[in-house]
Structure formats: C-alpha cells, structure tokens
Amino acid sequence: MTLSRQKFKDIDLSDPFFDSLKKDYEEFPTWFAKKAEDHAYVFYGDDDKSIEGFLYLKREDGPLTDVTPALPAAIRIKVGTMKINPHGTRLGERFLKKIFDHAITEGAKEVYVTVFEKHSALVALFERYGFVKASTKTTKNGTELVLVKEMLVDKGSTLERYPLVKLGTQAIYLLSIKPIWHTRLLPDSILKSEDASIVMDVSHTNSIHKVYLAGMRGMGRIQVGDVILIYRTTDNLGPARYRSVATSVAVVEESRHISTFPDINAFIRYCQPYSVFELDELKSLWETQDYPHVLRFTYNFALPKRITRGKMIDAMGFDPNEYWGLMRLSKKQLRDVLFAAGLDENLVID
Template sequence: MELEYKPFRNINLADPFFDSLKEGYAEFPDWFARKADDLAYVFEQSDGSIDGFLYLKVEDEALLDITPQQGRARRLKVGTMKVNPHGTKMGERFIKKIIDHAVREQTEQIYVTVFEQHEALITLFRRYGFEQIGTKTSHNGTELVLAKNIHANYLDMYRGYPLVKLGQNKAYILSLYPQWHTRLLPDSILRNETNDIVEDISSANSIHKVYLTKMHGVDALRQGDILAIYRTSDGQGPAHYRSVVTSIGVVEEYRHLDSFSSAEEFFRYCRPYSVFTRQELEDLWRRRNYPFVFKFMYNLSFKRKVTRAVMIEELGLPGAEQYWGFFEISHGQLRAIANKGEADESLIID
C-alpha cells in the first residue's frame, strides 16, 4: 500500500470508505465533484480499495463561520481527513504530511473541524499540539475547531512537533546503512507530485521510529537529544561524496535490550515503528548482538542532502580520524548542517 497524491477525479467516490463522510456531511458528494481538479492524498490497497484520504487547502481569509470568529490570516485547512485504523500508524503519517505542508507553504496556523464523537482523531490531533479554538455549527451539527500554531510556545517534543529544541540537549551524528535508511526514512518521491514535501514517503513513513544498534557511545542518548541522520555510502562512488546527512530527529527514549522483561514486550515496543520484520526482531532478541534500543521522532527532512565532503571541508567536522558511526557535534555544527540542507531554520529553537 502506498500513499499517492492524485486528482479527485481519479479517486473512487463510490468506495465504501466514503460512506461515513456522505452520512456525516450531506453536501459531501457535490463538494467532491467540484474538487475534480484538486489534489488529495490517498492510501490505496493493491485491490484499489481506499484506507486513507487527506485533503489540504491553503486559505488567506477570516474565519467567520466559527465561534468565536477568527481574523484574517494565512492558514492551512485540513479540509477532509479520514483513515481506516488497522495498526499501521496511518494517522501519524497524515499528521506529518499536514505539518510538512504548513511549513512548506509558510502557513503559521493549521486548523481542522471535527465532530466530538471522533475521540480517537481528536486525541491524535491534540497529541501533536492542536488545541480547541472554537466551534462550528452547520446543518450537519456542531464541530470542534482545533488549531495548531507551528511556532507556538514550546511545551514538549510532542505538542511542539516539528520544532527541534536545543536547550541543554546534546546533538549527534548517527549513521545508518542505506538499506536501513531506506526502510526507516525512505527517499521515495511520488511520480505525480513535484514539490519537496513528498520526500520520504512510503508505507513506512511515520513520525516515530525505533532503531537497534551496537555502535559505541549510543548508550549515552537521552530524551531530547538531537540526531543528524547520516546515510552511509551506497558504494556507487567515494564515501566522501556519497555519504550524506538527510534529516534531523529527536530522541524520545533510550533502552538497553536487557531492560525488556520478555521477548513479547520487546516485540510490542519495537514492531510498530521499527525497520525490522518480526523474524528479524526475533533474531535480534535471540542473538542479543544489537543491545542499544532507542526511539526517536522524525522532525525535519532536508531539501538538499549534505555530503560528508561538505561537512568536513566547509563546516569543520572531523575527517578520517573520526569514526563516522556515532559522535557528538556542537549546536553550531548542527545548525550549519541544517542550513546546508535547506531546512527551515526557524524550526530549530534555543
């Protein structure tokens, strides 16, 4: 199953997936027809059935149909979002996509209307910093209006997402082999979407990641530490030019393999966000040769990958004398790497 960005006219409105939206919003079929040339994100199974739908719209107007009314501003509206939950973290992928859009379109505020009975969806939005700013009443009923300001006061790593807070947190280079990087942070660009926000999309794309390693020093990781994700060479040329930093993440938790009381606890912790299959996890549990386990959030993806050559020759990072698996860098070096990667610098805060 893949996430596609496609015109409404190429999306099957007759799919049973849309039945609840038709029931909740009498005007939905007419609205859908008027959007024939607009684009939406769709998760489709191999048989063509739909499991997720997301429509986003940039607005520059006052919100006069909600209580209390909101003044004119440039906002990103979550026009329609629905997922069929089945344990794949699709909702998180959509949250990430929503925020990616807002950052790219330079819309400070995101808002969405949702009926109060959709408790799971409301909980998901609230986890990532959406708060109620009002209500909207129509012939369909009364909906909550939830909004998130990208640069709101930082409360924690979840509600502040995608902000990266430096503070007293340490920053590190973390290397991943290409095969793990592709599965964890895939650089898959959709053919029918041309802007930079489609980077790193696949059926594995979610906000939270779990990784296992045996690299020396990783046991120093603590919550809030910052990771510059470094994809090692693909062997198609000199590592000096083929190894690149692609993204920035924030550590949620570090654990040692011995901290899990059972294999089943280990599987439950790792499986939803891990690059590893169940069989691979069973092998890792049995062999115990990758004892360092950490969970991190996937915050920023670079528009331009930053090569090892640039980091050494232009940014002053250590050269051949340094093992480039895992090592600490300064906050200044992290900012310089992000700048070279053309990340939005306002998302990295002191």
C-alpha cells in the same frame, strides 16, 4: 497497505468508506465533484482496492471569518478532509506526518481542522500533537470544533511541539545509518537527485515514530530529548565525501539496552510497530544481540537539501578523524547544516 496521491476524479466516491462523510456532510458529493482536478492522499487496503484512509489538504492565506471567534489572516494548511478506518496500524500518525510535511514546505504558521466532537478518537489524536480548540464552526450540518496547531510555538512536550525541535541543554549527535536501513526507515530522506520533494513522497512507511537498533560505540550515552542529525553513509557508488550525507533531524523519545526487555515477546511488542525490521529479523536480532542499543525517536523532518560529508568537513569544521558512527555536535554545527540545507531556521529553537 499503500498510499497514493491521486486526483479526486480518479477516486471512487461510491466506496463504502465515504458513507459516513456523506452522512455528516450533506454537500460532500457535490464538493467532491468540484475538486475533480485537485489531489488527495488515499490509503488502500491490502487488496489495493478498498479505501482505508483519505486526506485532503489546502493552503489558505486569509482570515477565517466563518468560525467563532474569527481567526486573523495567516499562512495556514487546512485539513479539508481526513478520515481513517482504525485498525491498529497507526494510520492517523502517518497522515499527521503528511500534514506537517506540507506545512513545512508551504512555510505555514498554522494548521487547522474542523471536526465534530463526537469523533473523540480523532480529536484526541490531534490534541496529542499540539492541536487546541480555537473556535467553533456552525453550518446546516451542525457545530464542529476548530482545532488549531501553531507550527512555530513551543509547547510543553516533545509531541505537542512536534515537528519543532528544541535544543535547550540536550546533547546533539550525528548518527550514521547504512543506506539499506536508511531507505526503509526514513522514506522522506531517500536521495532523489531528480526530486527531493517531501510532499510528493507517498511511501506508506512514512510515520512520526521510529525504532532503530544499533551497535555503535557510545550509543549508551544517548538520553531522552537528545537531538539526532541522521547521516546516511556512502552507498559506494562514489567517494564518501560526496555520497555520505546528512538527511534528517530527529528527537530521542527513549534509549534502551536490549537487556532491559524481560523476554523476546516484550522486545517484539516494543519494536515491531515502528521498526524497519520484519518479524524474522527482530527474532534474529534478539538471538544474536549484535545490535543491543534500541533507540526510539520522532522523525521531525527531512532536510530540503542533503549536505555531503565533504561540505560538512570543508565548510563547517567537522573533524574527518572523529568517529562518524556517533559523533557529538555543537549547536552551531547543527545550525550550519540546517542553514545550508535550506530549512526554516524557526523550526529549531533554543
């Protein structure tokens, strides 16, 4: 499957994918035509022709007066249209990552979507990531739920507050990843000197949850809730102090040793949906057990600017003699990196 960012005028409205939207919203074809020069994200199937997912996002600044109760003015991202054909690939999570990336880039305080209650699976997906019913919207098409996600408000669980990162008393680590794996695992965080925009990235591997295997010393002490600063090691195209960079922030969901899996099938079932490794690679990793630490984490955000090893040492007091494979950090060190990277400081709370 491939994800493409296209103008409405280049998207085939006659594709059967849109039939249900035309049925739910009488004005959909007219609305679609008016958006001719606007962009939307489209997921295409393996044949690169049939549409499997569609996402349109819009920034709004004013009050919402067409819902009951009305909502006050705020910088919001409206999920204008989102539809997916469910087929077990977690496409909904990939679209949610895109939605949150846009919200971060736009400095939005809220994200909202209107959805008919009959679409229970879609409602449940939004609620899993912290959307709550705030209003209803009634039109000639019927009454929809208005689900709102507050971007900078602490919720009860890691997923409900996502992409917000809560430090609390949890440990913070710098975790190094080699370039070959980094590019596959974290497409938003690939080095792009010409354009580091997370909005323009269209990789189909862009999802919220990741599984990574490693063999570095100290990995066994990582616990659920710990915060990870992802550090992409040098690509050997120049000195490490300029080519090794901090790129992303993640939160640990689970940390396991490969020995905790009863057999290879259980190991593959756990890793494959979110892993960078292909099936043959996973089988090889099971057999060799060279990378026994299995880390599952949420990919919260890419840093707007990559911070080099040299800057972390020279300006932020990082010890060049420490083991940078897995290195314990203080809150101040993490915040110094995030501030230098230009990230909204409100996305990380104590």
